[in-house]
Each structure stands twice: as C-alpha cells, then as structure tokens.
Amino acid sequence: MANRYVLIGGGLAADAAAKAIREADPEGSVTLVTAEGDAPYRRPHLSKALWSGGDVAKALLGTAGHGVDVITGRRATTLDTAARRVVLDGGDALDYDQLLIATGARARALPGLPAEGPVVAYRTLADYRLARERSGEGRRALVVGGGFVGAELAAGLKNAGTEVHVVFPEKGIGANRFPEALGQALNERYRGRGVSVHAGATVESAERRGECVRARLTDGFEAEFDLVAVGIGVEPNVDLARSAGLRVEDGVVVDSALRALGPDGRPVPGVFAAGDVASFPWPRPFPRSRIEHEDAAVTMGAHAGRQMAAAARGEDPAPYEHLPFFYSDLFDDGYEALGRMDARLEMFEDWKRPLEEGVVYYLDGGRVVGVLLWNTWGQVDAARDLILADERVTAAELRGRLPA
Secondary structure (H helix, E strand, C coil): CCCEEEEECCCHHHHHHHHHHHHHCCCCEEEEECCCCCCCECHHHHCCHHHHCCCHHHHECCHHHHCEEEECCCCEEEEECCCCEEEECCCCEEECCEEEECCCEEECCCCCCCCCCCEEECCCHHHHHHHHHCCCCCCEEEEECCCHHHHHHHHHHHHCCCEEEEEECCCCCCCCCCCHHHHHHHHHHHHHCCCEEEECCCEEEEEEECCEEEEEECCCCEEEECEEEECCCEEECCHHHHHCCCCECCCEEECCCCEEECCCCCEEEEEEECHHHEEECCCCCCCCECCCCHHHHHHHHHHHHHHHHHHHCCCCCCCCCCCCEEEEEECCEEEEEEECCCCCCEEEEEEEECCCEEEEEEEECCEEEEEEEECCCCCHHHHHHHHHHCCECCHHHHCCCCCC
C-alpha cells in the first residue's frame, strides 16, 4: 500500500516538503491542507516583488503540479496522533502515515484598531489584494510598525503611488535590529522618498468612518486613511499541536530531525513540524528558537519532507543543520543577514561607506553570532562560516574580514 502523507499548512515549508516527498517517494499519496483560499505561494512577495510590478501568478508555487492533492479553505481542527488521523472543519477525516505540521504564524493585531474593512494585520495573499485595491494615486495609507514587514510594505505602498505614513515607537526603522545611526539614516532616506515617518509615536485612537479609518497618532498627527496595515510581528499557530498533546514552547518543539516531540520529550511517531511554527535546535552557538524567513521555511520544509519519506521506509533520521539567512529590500537599500540581529548585543560596524555599504557584526561574549551585510553581496557563505566557527575574535580581526 502506498504511503499516505498529510501536510497541514499552505506556506513555503509545506510546499517544499510536498515536493521533497514526491521526489523521494513517487508512489505515495500527498495531501496538503491550507486554511487560506489560495494554493501555496511565496509569502515574501507580499511585501517585496508584488509591489514592484510582480505578477500574483508568479508568486504561486505550483504545488498541485507535483502530484499533490491541494485542499484550500479548510482548517485542521483535530489531530489524533495515536490513530494517525486529522479531522478538518466540516468533519472530513484524513488518515496518514506521516504528518507535517506547517501551520505557520498569524499576524498580530493592534488593540484598539477596528479589525475589519480597511484595517489589515498584513500576512496573506488576501491581505495583499485588499492593500493593493486600497492603495495607489490619491490614496493614503498608515503602516503600523517599522520592523521587517512594516519597512518593506511602506516602501512598496509608496512605490505604488500611495501617500504613506509609517508609525512606530522606536527611534528608527529597524531599531531592534540595526545600529541606532543606521535606523536614523533610514528614517531620513524614507522621508527623502516622500514617506512620512512618525518615529517615537504610536496610534492614540482610531475609528471606522465609512470606507476609511480616522486615526490620531501620539505625535498629534490626525488623518483619514484608505488603508491601515499592521506589521508588528506574528504569533505561531500552535492550536492544533497543543490540542493534540504535542510539546509547545513558542512553537511546536522538534528534535534535530524535525520530529515533533511529546510531553515526555520523545518524538511522536509519524509527526513532524517545519517552518515558522517550528521551534528547532539551531547549530551551535545558538539556543533553540523559531525563525520566520524564506530560507528557513524552504530548507526546513524540504528536510522534513525527506525525513518523512525516510521514516516511511524505516530509515534512521538525519539532522537539520542549516543556518538560515534572510534578506530585505528598502527602496534603494538592500541587505542579507544571518544569525542573531539584535541591537542589544555588542556590535562592530565595518563600513566601506558609512551607513551606506558595509558589514555589521553582532557579538556575544566576543563571538560573532550575527552578521548584517548592508548593500554588500556574495558574502553569505563566508558570514555563515564565521558564525559557525564559534570562536572569539577581536575588532582588528573583523575589520575587512568580509569585504564590501
């Protein structure tokens, strides 16, 4: 009898797992279930390529074309790991031999904002469609949050001709990750591109007025907005895993082979987790944690898929040992980064052109635990090797280590 694989989730991790399973097991049945109305797509496009002329069709991953049964608009409500069965809303049940939990994360809503109409906690392709419909020439948008998504979305909306206001409580864009001077420089670059940057402010009040939202900021600015997009982080979707009795600690806890663990710390037979929802053991020198970026989702999902196929064959598991990187584009600036980008760490800045081109190293106990490559390309592998070496270094040893 053919092996039965069920993937819960419709993001990059589930798609990568499906394709890896199909490559490793051409005969097995693969079913992917997603609560979204769309088949799997590249989520990073929502705040990147789709705002610079990208086609929605090009964001789709073509999962079904790999012999995968894709079920959209359905939510998994119950998981019975003993019976190896998952039940969907509406009562349909799917039996499995190997199951992947790739339920991802949901965007945090901002308390006090009307969670409807022109207000969107930005995360899905449906959110993009709403934002695109309510943006452009003659439209005004408020972006709440100056972090990863907020900064990208503000740039995208402005490039689409929208009047953009971005508000965040920190001093600068990306303040929790970047050196303070770089965040301040980004504020000015965004202002130079016509974005109104409300640094050090929050939303004081907001109310729905027809098809718009009237919002007042704590810096005194008040206006009506056609769109309010909230990008203040995410929370992992762990409800299914928790209700099934799996171990949950800011994500579904997995071992090095991405097998989901039970309360006793042992792998639950036939259950894996990957992507934004998985709390996994990183390579040294990092503690267990989650990460919410494309490279992690794709590599982790593919590894989980291979391990699921191996488990179906009765083979021993192999560890996931990849240190993911991530990237972003902010108008004319771009960066790639690895490891811990935490502004609370000691930082050593090695600029070829101050605040325009260079490398920022993040250190903990004299060891490099993160690298920011600002407008600097082709250095990801070298930066990864430096971090994984887990050796004490001096500022003199870092200067020029990764040439800009």
